[in-house]
Amino acid sequence: MFKVEDLNNMHLDVLREVGNIGAGNAATALAKMIDKKIDMEVPIVKILDYGDIANTLGGEESVVAGIYFDVEGDITGNIMFLLDVNSSKTLTGMLMGREDYSKDLDEMDRSALQEVGNILSGSYISSLSSLTGLNLLLSIPSLCIDMAGAILSVPAIQFGYVSDKVLLIETKLKDGNDLVKANFFLIPNAETFSTLLNSLGVYD
Numbered sequence: 001m002f003k004v005e006d007l008n009n010m011h012l013d014v015l016r017e018v019g020n021i022g023a024g025n026a027a028t029a030l031a032k033m034i035d036k037k038i039d040m041e042v043p044i045v046k047i048l049d050y051g052d053i054a055n056t057l058g059g060e061e062s063v064v065a066g067i068y069f070d071v072e073g074d075i076t077g078n079i080m081f082l083l084d085v086n087s088s089k090t091l092t093g094m095l096m097g098r099e100d101y102s103k104d105l106d107e108m109d110r111s112a113l114q115e116v117g118n119i120l121s122g123s124y125i126s127s128l129s130s131l132t133g134l135n136l137l138l139s140i141p142s143l144c145i146d147m148a149g150a151i152l153s154v155p156a157i158q159f160g161y162v163s164d165k166v167l168l169i170e171t172k173l174k175d176g177n178d179l180v181k182a183n184f185f186l187i188p189n190a191e192t193f194s195t196l197l198n199s200l201g202v203y204d
Contacts, residue, residue: 012045014200018131019045019169022124027173029123033116034094041172048168053152053185056168057082060149067117070139075195077188081117087180088113094175105145114143124169124184132199
């Protein structure tokens with residue numbers, strides 16, 4: 001059985017390329033949505049313990065927006081697209097054409113977040129599918145705004161399992177001085193990394 005600890009630098013380089021292409025496509029999709037140029041920093045790609053996700057979001061009590069998807073097809077598992085509150089407000093402000101990004105998120109903002117999460121996550125999945133040749137399908141997204149600790153309990157409750165390891169693609173998107181820090185987590189079932197790396201030709 002493949003263990004994520006067996007990943008070497010070549011494996012991680014391939015996964016970083018997935019992150020780069022996916023983030024680039026996500027930035028392009030966002031630019032089209034708001035009709036502005038979006039700058040993107042080089043994504044950070046990491047393999048994390050599931051229990052360490054909350055730390056990357058500022059701790060278990062930090063309030064975040066989480067958009068969930070079930071992944072089906074040749075790879076099964078879940079995706080979480082997570083944004084901290086400031087990034088959520090900035091992103092919805094950009095989408096709504098606001099100059100003031102401080103307002104609390106209302107129902108229209110939540111709907112916009114769910115839709116943009118759907119589009120951006122679709123960009124990542126399309127990139128992954130193109131690079132691997134795998135058939136990957138996303139479920140309809142669901143949105144939850146809560147403390148990170150509560151959000152991270154949802155996959156275990158909703159889907160009945162949590163992987164020990166997750167793939168994190170951390171992307172920073174900028175419109176001038178406005179920054180959106182987007183965290184894209186692929187939460188695989190036990191065999192997903194093996195299938196993924198096999199499809200990329202870097203794991204026997």
